[in-house]
Amino acid sequence: MAGLLPLGDPAPSDGRLPGDLPIDTAVPFSAYLHVPFCRVRCGYCDFNTYTSSELRGATQDAYADTLVGEIALAHRVLSEAGALRPMDTVFFGGGTPTLLPAGDLGRMLDAAASGFGLVDGAEVTVEANPDTVTPEVARTLAAAGVNRLSIGMQSAVPHVLAALDRTHRPDNVRTAVAAAKDAGLDVSVDLIYGAPGESLGDWEASLDAALALESDHISAYALIIEDGTKLARQIRRGEVPTPDDDLQADMYELADSRLASAGFEWYEVSNWARTTADRSRHNLAYWRGSDWWGFGPGAHSHVAGLRWWNVKHPAAYAQRLAASESPAAGTERPDEESRMLERILLQSRIREGIAIDHLPSAKRTRVAGLIADGLVDPAAAIRGRIQLTLRGRLLADAVVRELAD
Structure with missing residues (x-):
């Protein structure tokens, strides 16, 4: 399960922003839409996600309508504060957004675009598990306005995927990327290095497989052991070894060298792109301190230095919105x-x-x-x-x- 929400001040039930907030509408605005559903929770994951047996009072079928309710609330709040502006980027993250029907994702995007507008050339990304991407799904997402798919490859080596509790086969990554490209979507692939039992040779094989996909963006993240995860418990019990810092450093250096040789340039410690245009504009918005509204259970938002975060469980989130209340659980102004x-x-x-x-x-x-x-x-x-x-x-x-x- 994900960690506890941060401490903070109580959030107003109507979601209203403070009247003295120094809002600058020239600052870019983004939207993050959290889809908290997974078929299986990966052993290393501490994100706010839920399998079907953990939903208790919430359903995936109703989720799109619920989140559209928060979009309506955000439109009202930002309009009243004089902070309404079109979105530069939209990002569907999770969880596994593509566990929902592609039409539901399109409906949420349409509601956000209708409420806030999109700048010309806005980046619209959906995270996807390779098992969930079919040609039909990719075409439906593209028709809805999505233009970028971020595919959770993680590794090309079966025993490494097993160590991470990933359920997809390596072949599914190739078919997912092909489906996305055929639909006209830009593609990014995500990798994780340093899993228990992963050798430098295993990592090199994954890098080679990722490069063979000919995507324009690759993320490579060192495995971090988060408290409360299955993997942390396995390490504590001595069932699997703790990640080796020196080996992870060797893996990072190998990634940087191989990616650079293939024409990629690092633009953030864990991210490489072929050109400036291929960089993740949504993630850059976070790193540069732009404004964004995070929709969904446990999602975090930031506007003009004010931060707030939503209640974590999908049922509590839905209950707040059904009562015409903000789902925000707390707020802070650092x-x-x-x-x-x-x-x-x-x-x-x-x-x-x-x-x-x-x-x-x-x-x-x-x-x-x-x-x-x-x-x-x-x-x-x-x-x-x-x-x-x-x-x-x-x-x-x-x-x-x-x-x-």
């Missing part, structure tokens, strides 16, 4: 020091980096030490920006600590 820490944490991970003069003056003197340690690019620093070297990407958390502590 102070400037907290916002600076977050800015360093997020912007230091992207290729463009963070401007040195955006750092507190007391922290700027530490940049020279980061350059000496080979963590920050010296030429970029001369131009006034902190940009991570390859070594810096491997030790990104250490860079953040040095700049933030």
Whole structure:
């Protein structure tokens, strides 16, 4: 199960935004639509997801209508606050969004587009399990306005997929990618490295398989052991080994080298794209601190420095909206020091980096030490920006600590 929601102040039952919020409608606006359903929960996952046996009072069939109710609430709230603006990006995440009928996803997208509008060329992404992508599903999504599919490949090696509790076969990834491309969708594939029992050779095989798909975007994430997950319990009981940090570092370096040789360029520590146009604009919106509304159980939102998050369980979420109440469970308005820490944490991970003069003056003197340690690019620093070297990407958390502590 996912972790607890953060502590915060009570959220207003009508969802109203504070009257003194410094809203800038020139800031890009995005929408995240959470679909919290999975057939099977992967052993490493701590996202807010539910299998059919865990829904208790909620159904997948009614979910689209429920979420459309939150879209109506968001339209009212943002209109009253003078914060209404068209969406630059839309992202359906989960869970497994494609467990819902493609028509339901299209209906939710249509409601959001009708309520807020879409900028010309808006990026609209749906996450998908390879098992759920058929030519018909891909065509229906494309007809609804989706233009990008993010496919959860994770690995091309059967025993690694088994260690991650992934149920799809490697062959299904190829057929899903082909279906998406035939429908005219851009394709991204997601990989995870460092699973129990995965060797460097296994990881190389997965990279080769991902490159053979000829997608324009690849994400590669190190396996992180989250408290409360099945995998964490297995490690605690000694059933599987703890991920090897040195092996994961070797895997990252191999990924960066192979992807670069294939024409990909890193633009965030765990993300590579062939061109600037192929980068995930939705994820960049998070890393750059834009505004977004997160729809669905447990989803988080951010507008002009104000953050709030929804109740977690789909039944509680539906009950709030049925009573014409906001599903928000809590809210917070971080102070400037907290916002600076977050800015360093997020912007230091992207290729463009963070401007040195955006750092507190007391922290700027530490940049020279980061350059000496080979963590920050010296030429970029001369131009006034902190940009991570390859070594810096491997030790990104250490860079953040040095700049933030």
